[in-house]
Amino acid sequence: MAKITIDGHMIEVPDGTTILQAARMLVDKNPEVDAKVAPPTMCYYSKLKTSGGYCRTCIVKVTKGSEKDPRPMPKPVASCRTNVMDGMEVVNMTSPEVLDARKGVVEFLLINHPLDCPICDQAGECHLQDLGYEHGLAKTRYDFSRRTFNLIDIGPYIKLHMTRCIMCFRCIKVADQLTNNRYQGMLFRGDASEISTYIEKAIDNDFSGNVIDVCPVGALTDRTWRFKSRVWFTKPMDAHRNCTKCSGKVAIWMKGNDVLRVTSRKDQWGEAIDWICNDCRFEKKDAKDWVIEKPSHINRHSVISQNHYESLAQLKLDIGKQQKQIAGKK
Amino acid sequence: MGKKLLILNDKVPGIATLEVYRQHGGYASVEKVLKTMTPPEVLEEVKKSGLRGRGGAGFPTGMKWSFLARPEGVERYLVCNADESEPGTFKDRYLMEVIPHLLIEGMITSSYALGAKTSYIYIRGEYFYVARILEKALDEAYAAGLLGKNILGSDFSHDCYVQVGGGAYICGEETALLESLEGKRGNPRIKPPFPAIAGVWGCPTVVNNVETIAAVCPIVMMGGDEYAKIGIGRSTGTKLISASGHINKPGVYEIELGLPVEEFIYSEEYCGGIINGNKLKAVVAGGSSVPILPADLILKNDKGEPRLMSYESLSEGGFATGTMLGSGGFIVYDETASIVKNLYTFARFYHHESCGQCSPCREGTGWMEKILHRIIEGHGKPSDIDLLWDIQRKIEGNTICPLGDAAAWPVASAIRHFRSEFEEYIKHPEKIKDVKHYYSVHQLAGA
Numbered sequence: 032m033a034k035i036t037i038d039g040h041m042i043e044v045p046d047g048t049t050i051l052q053a054a055r056m057l058v059d060k061n062p063e064v065d066a067k068v069a070p071p072t073m074c075y076y077s078k079l080k081t082s083g084g085y086c087r088t089c090i091v092k093v094t095k096g097s098e099k100d101p102r103p104m105p106k107p108v109a110s111c112r113t114n115v116m117d118g119m120e121v122v123n124m125t126s127p128e129v130l131d132a133r134k135g136v137v138e139f140l141l142i143n144h145p146l147d148c149p150i151c152d153q154a155g156e157c158h159l160q161d162l163g164y165e166h167g168l169a170k171t172r173y174d175f176s177r178r179t180f181n182l183i184d185i186g187p188y189i190k191l192h193m194t195r196c197i198m199c200f201r202c203i204k205v206a207d208q209l210t211n212n213r214y215q216g217m218l219f220r221g222d223a224s225e226i227s228t229y230i231e232k233a234i235d236n237d238f239s240g241n242v243i244d245v246c247p248v249g250a251l252t253d254r255t256w257r258f259k260s261r262v263w264f265t266k267p268m269d270a271h272r273n274c275t276k277c278s279g280k281v282a283i284w285m286k287g288n289d290v291l292r293v294t295s296r297k298d299q300w301g302e303a304i305d306w307i308c309n310d311c312r313f314e315k316k317d318a319k320d321w322v323i324e325k326p327s328h329i330n331r332h333s334v335i336s337q338n339h340y341e342s343l344a345q346l347k348l349d350i351g352k353q354q355k356q357i358a359g360k361k
Numbered sequence: 362m363g364k365k366l367l368i369l370n371d372k373v374p375g376i377a378t379l380e381v382y383r384q385h386g387g388y389a390s391v392e393k394v395l396k397t398m399t400p401p402e403v404l405e406e407v408k409k410s411g412l413r414g415r416g417g418a419g420f421p422t423g424m425k426w427s428f429l430a431r432p433e434g435v436e437r438y439l440v441c442n443a444d445e446s447e448p449g450t451f452k453d454r455y456l457m458e459v460i461p462h463l464l465i466e467g468m469i470t471s472s473y474a475l476g477a478k479t480s481y482i483y484i485r486g487e488y489f490y491v492a493r494i495l496e497k498a499l500d501e502a503y504a505a506g507l508l509g510k511n512i513l514g515s516d517f518s519h520d521c522y523v524q525v526g527g528g529a530y531i532c533g534e535e536t537a538l539l540e541s542l543e544g545k546r547g548n549p550r551i552k553p554p555f556p557a558i559a560g561v562w563g564c565p566t567v568v569n570n571v572e573t574i575a576a577v578c579p580i581v582m583m584g585g586d587e588y589a590k591i592g593i594g595r596s597t598g599t600k601l602i603s604a605s606g607h608i609n610k611p612g613v614y615e616i617e618l619g620l621p622v623e624e625f626i627y628s629e630e631y632c633g634g635i636i637n638g639n640k641l642k643a644v645v646a647g648g649s650s651v652p653i654l655p656a657d658l659i660l661k662n663d664k665g666e667p668r669l670m671s672y673e674s675l676s677e678g679g680f681a682t683g684t685m686l687g688s689g690g691f692i693v694y695d696e697t698a699s700i701v702k703n704l705y706t707f708a709r710f711y712h713h714e715s716c717g718q719c720s721p722c723r724e725g726t727g728w729m730e731k732i733l734h735r736i737i738e739g740h741g742k743p744s745d746i747d748l749l750w751d752i753q754r755k756i757e758g759n760t761i762c763p764l765g766d767a768a769a770w771p772v773a774s775a776i777r778h779f780r781s782e783f784e785e786y787i788k789h790p791e792k793i794k795d796v797k798h799y800y801s802v803h804q805l806a807g808a
Contacts, residue, residue, distance in 0.1 A: 084551040084718075084761060085718045085719055085720070085761075086719075086720050087719055087720055087721055087759050087760070090759060105758075106758040106759075107758065107759060109551070109761075112551050131755075132755060132759055135721065135751075135752075135754075135755025135756075135759070136720055136721060136755070136759065138755070139720045139721050139723075139724040139725055139728075139755070140720050140724070142724050142728060143724055143727075172748060173728060175728075175731045197720065198717060198718075198720070198723065200718075216546075217546060217717070219717075220529070220531070220714075220715065220716050220717045221712060221713065221714070221715035221716065221717045221723055221726065221727065222712070222715070222717065222723050222724055222726070222727040223717075224716075224717035224723070
């Protein structure tokens with residue numbers, strides 16, 4: 032076991048835990064701790080091995096290496112890939128240096144992002160949107176033309192919108208770790224690199240749809256759902272069915288009595304709880320196919336939660352707070 | 362005349378052949394270690410010599426070797442990093458091209474010290490002709506019984522292979538090199554684990570620069586203590602410097618560490634002074650990624666002491682007034698050179714070579730290149746200099762591998778020491794010829 036202090040909160044975690052996991056445990060176990068103590072992630076996904084380390088949004092500063100070696104680490108470290116040491120002290124939200132560096136990372140992620148949120152299906156549940164609101168600048172300093180790509184259909188269900196991609200490598204890890212064959216990969220290098228399939232080969236296997244769930248932005252979208260509705264106009268419901276391929280535990284997104292789309296259930300950190308198969312995801316679009324349990328609990332503070340019955344009270348509070356802040360600034 | 366250990370016989374005709382090389386004392390270190398020394402003794406000599414990595418970072422080689430994990434029944438590997446791609450650096454190419462057997466001798470001796478049965482020379486794709494020279498030399502060595510089973514009748518067996526890369530700068534980073542060697546996309550791995558624990562094929566691996574491995578031969582022959590007497594302070598031994606730019610005699614020189622920079626630039630033995638008798642303006646002392654220094658700071662440090670060619674002296678004053686010895690790519694600029702245009706060339710290189718894993722480097726290098734392009738084509742904005750400064754600051758230290766730092770340092774140092782030149786470009790665009798450049802969104806909208 033190792034004791035680690037993150038932003039002044041102490042927690043004891045098993046050896047081999049990463050700083051990020053420790054921070055998440057801290058938030059999970061102590062409701063009074065602000066969820067922002069856990070650094071935001073764009074590429075790390077706890078259910079995918081070797082994910083993380085690329086996007087650099089989860090960088091933190093280690094002010095004390097360990098009990099044995101108290102020297103601070105010279106550079107900010109990626110918390111998702113750095114293991115805890117006993118006695119380690121980490122600053123995240125309390126360090127202006129970390130927040131400044133993270134602001135830089137967000138800016139870098141956004142300079143080649145099209146910011147086409149008004150027509151993007153991911154808008155409202157997009158991790159990059161949340162990150163931009165929390166850590167980004169109001170205005171871009173990038174005034175060159177942005178990188179663009181043509182849309183690609185990967186098979187009948189998935190649309191690849193490479194222009195929006197932020198190169199998190201998650202979809203590649205899903206294909207490596209969840210499905211039999213990987214057909215997509217990274218081509219080229221630097222800011223010209225792109226996710227692509229080998230000569231537009233269709234990704235065709237039972238669990239390929241999970242790449243949509245892991246995509247933090249709108250680069251991989253569900254073709255059966257594209258442009259059907261804004262996500263905040265739909266009601267997420269926990270539902271299940273007897274499925275021979277997967278657990279069958281899903282979230283269905285309903286408008287009236289229509290099931291507009293099916294996704295996996297997400298936890299507090301926006302990660303899928305169970306992987307689901309393509310049958311459940313793409314073929315079962317009738318409310319009769321499902322046993323509806325209850326409205327899904329959403330505790331991420333993005334736009335999807337704004338129309339949710341649970342958050343109406345919170346919404347009022349938030350708006351009040353914002354108005355006060357604006358009044359204060361004037 | 363400075364002491365030469367590595368390219369002592371480089372002008373001897375036919376030194377690339379085994380026969381001539383052996384006549385000049387070649388492969389003596391192999392014979393010496395196999396017949397008279399145990400692997401720990403060789404390691405001890407290298408430790409005593411104080412040899413530091415010649416690829417750029419200057420990490421003590423003996424220490425690196427002693428970190429190598431030695432679990433029972435697991436193969437260990439030695440990998441030679443010949444992916445020399447840093448702009449301004451061409452010392453390894455010269456060494457491998459002229460005296461290929463010196464590298465192979467070093468590979469055998471080092472592998473014996475490390476207990477590696479297999480070693481690889483990972484050479485960059487653009488050096489394919491050098492790879493052929495090395496392969497020819499390897500064939501000769503195999504035929505002479507210096508490689509293969511039971512070398513020179515001892516019970517040490519070793520195989521050495523040349524692997525040609527695809528020509529990527531990033532594959533000179535040790536973990537990206539290992540990925541590429543394994544046949545994967547050359548992306549740097551996240552450390553830890555370090556290659557000394559899990560390197561190529563997941564086995565303990567030592568990755569060393571060509572010059573470092575070659576330097577093991579003289580260390581074995583003369584002894585570590587004797588080697589440590591050459592040089593100055595903790596910068597021991599000799600170093601190959603590839604000098605280029607506005608000098609009378611560009612080329613590869615072997616210097617004793619501790620040589621004054623002024624002597625290196627102006628003496629007839631080395632660079633032979635600035636071309637046409639011009640004034641010295643600036644120097645990039647160790648390959649494109651180290652900070653550029655103006656003439657007054659490269660000849661003397663901020664305390665007014667003369668600067669020496671050594672790891673410590675060049676980095677005196679930190680990045681505010683110092684630089685690094687780096688890989689030994691010594692680029693000299695005279696008064697006619699444009700620092701801004703030079704920086705654009707560097708920025709374009711790093712943009713092209715970024716692997717695309719970490720967002721700061723992937724996006725930031727391209728952004729810096731575009732801004733610099735705008736400036737040199739006469740469309741720069743007054744805010745661009747501060748923007749460049751801010752971008753480089755946010756790349757530095759925020760990436761998995763040092764390529765992000767390498768891209769940020771030249772920009773930072775050029776702005777730090779030559780800010781007025783950037784301002785001149787922005788204030789007087791009429792002086793610069795106007796050609797096409799990256800159109801900005803706003804300009805397109807206006808047109």
